[in-house]
Amino acid sequence: MAVTAGTKLDARALRRDFPIFEQEMHGKPLAYLDSANSSQKPRQVLEAMDHFYETSYANVHRAVHLLGERATSALEHARERVRDLLNAPDVREIIFVRNATEALNLVAYSWGLNNLGPGDAVVVTELEHHSNFVPWQYIAGRQGAEFLMVPIDENGDPDVAALESIARGHTVKVVATNLVSNSLGTIHDLAPLVSWAHEQGAIFVCDAAQAAPHMKVDVQAIGADFVAVSGHKMCGPSGIGALWGRGELLQSMEPFLLGGHMISSVRVDKTTWGELPHKFEAGTSPIAEAVGLGAAVDYLEAAGLDAIEAYEHELAAYALGRLAEVPGITLYGPPADRRAGLVSFNLEGIHPHDVAQILDLQGVAIRAGHHCCQPLMQKLGVSATNRASFYLYTIPEEIDQLVEGLYAVRKVFA
Amino acid sequence: MTGDPALESLYREVILDHYKNPRGHGVIEDADAEAEGQNPLCGDEVSVYVAFAADGETIDDVKFSGRGCAISQAATSMLMEMTKGRTAEQVASLDKEELLAEIGVPLTPVRLKCAMLGLTTLKVALHKAKGTPLPEGLAGFDDLELT
Numbered sequence: 001m002a003v004t005a006g007t008k009l010d011a012r013a014l015r016r017d018f019p020i021f022e023q024e025m026h027g028k029p030l031a032y033l034d035s036a037n038s039s040q041k042p043r044q045v046l047e048a049m050d051h052f053y054e055t056s057y058a059n060v061h062r063a064v065h066l067l068g069e070r071a072t073s074a075l076e077h078a079r080e081r082v083r084d085l086l087n088a089p090d091v092r093e094i095i096f097v098r099n100a101t102e103a104l105n106l107v108a109y110s111w112g113l114n115n116l117g118p119g120d121a122v123v124v125t126e127l128e129h130h131s132n133f134v135p136w137q138y139i140a141g142r143q144g145a146e147f148l149m150v151p152i153d154e155n156g157d158p159d160v161a162a163l164e165s166i167a168r169g170h171t172v173k174v175v176a177t178n179l180v181s182n183s184l185g186t187i188h189d190l191a192p193l194v195s196w197a198h199e200q201g202a203i204f205v206c207d208a209a210q211a212a213p214h215m216k217v218d219v220q221a222i223g224a225d226f227v228a229v230s231g232h233k234m235c236g237p238s239g240i241g242a243l244w245g246r247g248e249l250l251q252s253m254e255p256f257l258l259g260g261h262m263i264s265s266v267r268v269d270k271t272t273w274g275e276l277p278h279k280f281e282a283g284t285s286p287i288a289e290a291v292g293l294g295a296a297v298d299y300l301e302a303a304g305l306d307a308i309e310a311y312e313h314e315l316a317a318y319a320l321g322r323l324a325e326v327p328g329i330t331l332y333g334p335p336a337d338r339r340a341g342l343v344s345f346n347l348e349g350i351h352p353h354d355v356a357q358i359l360d361l362q363g364v365a366i367r368a369g370h371h372c373c374q375p376l377m378q379k380l381g382v383s384a385t386n387r388a389s390f391y392l393y394t395i396p397e398e399i400d401q402l403v404e405g406l407y408a409v410r411k412v413f414a
Numbered sequence: 415m416t417g418d419p420a421l422e423s424l425y426r427e428v429i430l431d432h433y434k435n436p437r438g439h440g441v442i443e444d445a446d447a448e449a450e451g452q453n454p455l456c457g458d459e460v461s462v463y464v465a466f467a468a469d470g471e472t473i474d475d476v477k478f479s480g481r482g483c484a485i486s487q488a489a490t491s492m493l494m495e496m497t498k499g500r501t502a503e504q505v506a507s508l509d510k511e512e513l514l515a516e517i518g519v520p521l522t523p524v525r526l527k528c529a530m531l532g533l534t535t536l537k538v539a540l541h542k543a544k545g546t547p548l549p550e551g552l553a554g555f556d557d558l559e560l561t
Contacts, residue, residue, distance in 0.1 A: 026420065352456065353486075354484045413430070
């Protein structure tokens with residue numbers, strides 16, 4: 001097992017932080033290979049949330065009492081932790097949302113409804129998760145703007161050379177892509193897309209939901225205008241995510257959700273909006289979830305995002321090698337050094353639902369489906385794929401268990 | 415097989431037989447009733463075609479096309495055998511339990527959707543052609559702009 005040799009990340013030690021692995025599934029050890037769907041949670045995150053509820057919970061930003069003060073300070077500390085993780089210039093540019101989907105909807109609605117019109121175009125790639133596809137398709141359609149698609153090759157790389165011809169005759173206002181593909185695992189070089197977007201005078205919107213758990217995401221180095229992340233994929237709880245946006249853009253935008261907390265003043269004839277980030281945080285926030293996300297950032301930074309990325313490349317290489325042994329398998333996506341820790345595949349003649357069901361009975365949890373990427377599935381000519389995805393707690397034995405499971409799948413359908 | 419009882423009960427021989435040799439697989443040209451259904455969970459699609467007998471009520475022939483997992487394909491294959499010779503009214507009121515009994519294996523909620531895709535699609539086809547009642551729960555159907 002050469003996988004763990006020479007890495008700084010000790011997956012076996014980290015794995016002990018995750019209580020979920022203390023149980024069996026269908027009488028077998030749990031091989032949780034569905035972290036790209038949602039990650040498991042370390043005790044440190046769960047305890048931070050418990051501790052917050054037990055000692056510091058109240059509503060934020062309005063209570064005069066001590067608990068309200070503690071809760072507000074915990075929420076704002078979490079915001080600072082997310083700012084640090086993303087290397088955002090200003091903490092007021094970090095907007096807490098439910099997840100990356102909500103972050104991308106926020107941009108599509110609040111920016112798109114005021115800036116898109118006939119003659120304009122939104123450009124996305126064929127590889128987008130539905131969360132960075134459907135909101136743009138919808139808002140562009142509503143505004144009479146075009147919704148254009150950059151083709152990708154078999155590695156998941158967008159055809160940058162085709163950009164000019166795709167966009168000809170339109171004013172490109174938005175370029176929206178992912179940093180890491182959730183279906184192929186491709187880690188994109190965004191630089192050419194970002195500079196092309198800015199040459200067009202367009203904003204660049206980056207879906208980093210699948211990147212932030214696995215590698216350092218630096219919003220300033222990317223040069224994006226908006227970046228979206230989800231807490232639940234990065235050891236944090238569900239129900240919390242973050243949008244980073246350039247301050248001047250966020251300032252100029254209309255609010256997305258309206259109601260309590262997001263106002264400056266409300267009069268019968270006119271309401272004015274609060275300052276950033278509050279303008280975009282209507283209603284009571286997911287406070288404990290934000291605290292959990294802050295603890296998750298602590299956890300990931302302690303493990304080291306560079307170490308996580310390096311370890312996942314090794315796991316991907318190991319998985320690609322082992323899976324290639326299985327007769328009748330088709331592997332999708334780029335070489336291991338260009339992919340995050342996930343592998344999509346199909347077994348000839350066996351539907352992914354059946355593969356996943358039979359694997360489940362052997363304790364192996366994978367995702368089977370279209371991964372919210374139906375345009376990509378159409379391109380690959382399949383309705384669905386299997387996807388095994390890894391994280392900092394994944395050990396090579398889980399990949400071995402997957403491979404053994406696939407032999408059992410083949411036996412059932414022999 | 416694998417020697418694993420849980421596995422063998424779910425993928426029992428009759429399911430695999432229907433999956434590998436589906437009954438009524440194909441297309442009826444100029445069908446009297448047809449519909450297309452999708453399972454939004456996995457993107458699977460199934461199309462169902464019906465030809466009525468001279469009385470205009472009895473199902474003379476019924477076929478399906480599309481792709482899907484063993485559970486959805488086997489369930490639809492069984493459905494083709496079960497519904498041939500019944501009237502549109504009878505099929506519209508066919509209880510899903512009757513099909514589940516035929517499938518004969520316990521299904522999780524997600525797999526239940528796989529198993530019901532064919533029946534739901536067939537009921538929609540009959541509704542469009544004959545105005546029979548729609549099935550419960552129509553999520554996933556694109557062509558519900560019914561006339």
